[in-house]
Amino acid sequence: MGANWDDESIAREALKQFPVHGERLVYLGKSDNVTFQVKTKQESVNYLMKLHYAAMGSHSKKTVESELLWLEALAADTGLTVPSPVRNRDNGLTVEAAVNASGKSVVVTLHRWVNGELLDREPTAGEARSLAQLMTALHKHAMEWNAPAGFTRPAYDTDNVLSLPGPLKRLQELNVISDEAYACLERTAHKIAAELRLQTVTKPTWGLIHSDLHESNYVFDQGIPRPIDFSACGFGFYLFDVAETFLHLSPENRREFLSAYREERQLREIDAKSLDLFFVWAILRNFAFLAQNPAEHASLSELIPKVMKSYFENYLKDEPVLGGG
Known part of the structure; x- marks a missing residue:
């Protein structure tokens, strides 16, 4: 399905508030947000525009701006290529565009386009290791960066885990899964939450994470992985970030990834029981989504x-769920 005419007109109006001369808008799609590629006269200079419909509640603007502040810091402090934000003509991070005559508005952001190709196959062993190096770079930055006052992102904590049975209950009500299956999912969520309370929250274990680094959210450019779509970033255990990526890797590539991650972070070992906990949580989160x-x-x-x-x-x-790491 193509872009809604209103979405395109909103995007065109919002673009006028950024210091960018867009030649045309290319509709990319709609999930939580509506996205367009902004093409310019220079073939190598393009942008990504997002209409943040999912963030129309309270605190939404601050939450979106916090994501962009981290992206700005990553672009400034590391050698990573990330979808860094373009500030508007008033040096603000976002623009609020009117949706209709009712006075409702949507937060609009503009990012520098990240060149590269999505993988349509399993990563090679070398690519899995380079993904681990990318994740380590994100985690090392998060450990050192001091987020500014008012920085607001979701937390992947016990409350998050205990919210997951809600959407899964609907599957039981619709007879998509059996009563027994739902009971198992619910028990799993409660066990995860109980074990999560025993995890130690320290600077080396907990901080800002991407939380969704899989094959749709990174591209490869000349063999180097580049992260995209930080819309689910938030505070969580670094091992949860690892587990989310594990969902999308073969067992062999998980071993490669974990080996490289340990080397980069100079970790002697990673607690296999904790990794199992986060892996099961990642599966449950995916099912709820x-x-x-x-x-x-x-x-x-x-x-x-x-x-x-x-x-x-x-x-x-x-x-054991995953086996030793």
């Missing part, structure tokens, strides 16, 4: 029982 899309229900009805047997039942019995 997919459960909100009716188009995913058919595949979830097959996938959830399989994953329960492969991972959740072992986790609930205190048996």
Whole structure:
């Protein structure tokens, strides 16, 4: 489906408030936000514009601006290529554009376009290691960076875990999954929350994370991975970030990733039990996200029982899930 005419007109009006001369807008898609590529006369200079419809509640503008502040800091302090923000003509990070005559407005942001290709295959062993190096660079920066006063991003904590059974309950009500399957998911969430309370929150273990670094959210340019889409970034355990990426890697690549991550962070070992905890949480979070899309229900009805047997039942019995790391 193409762009809504109103979205395009909102984007065009918002673009006037940025110091950028866009030749044309290319509609990219709609998930939580509506996105456009802004093409300029210079072929190598393009931008990404986001209409943040998902952030229309209270504190939304501050939350979006906090994401952009981290991106600005990453661009300034590291050698990483990230979708850094373009400030508006008044040096602000965001623009508020009127949605309709009702007075409602949407937060609009503009980012520098990150060149590269999405992988349509499993990463090679070398690519898995370079992804680990990328994640380590993000984590090292987060450990050293002092976020400014008022910085607001979500926290991936016990409250977050305990919110996950909500959307999954709907799958039970629609008979997409059995009562037994839902009970297993609910028990898993409560066990994760209980074990999470025992995790130590220190500077080397907890901080700002991308939280969604998978093959749709990084591109490779000349063999170097570049992170994109920081819209889910927030505060969490660094191992949760690792576990989220693990969901999308083969067992062999998980080993490569973990080995490189340990080397880069100079960690003698990584607690396998903790990694299992975060991995199971990452699966549960993914299921809760997919459960909100009716188009995913058919595949979830097959996938959830399989994953329960492969991972959740072992986790609930205190048996290894991933194996040693």
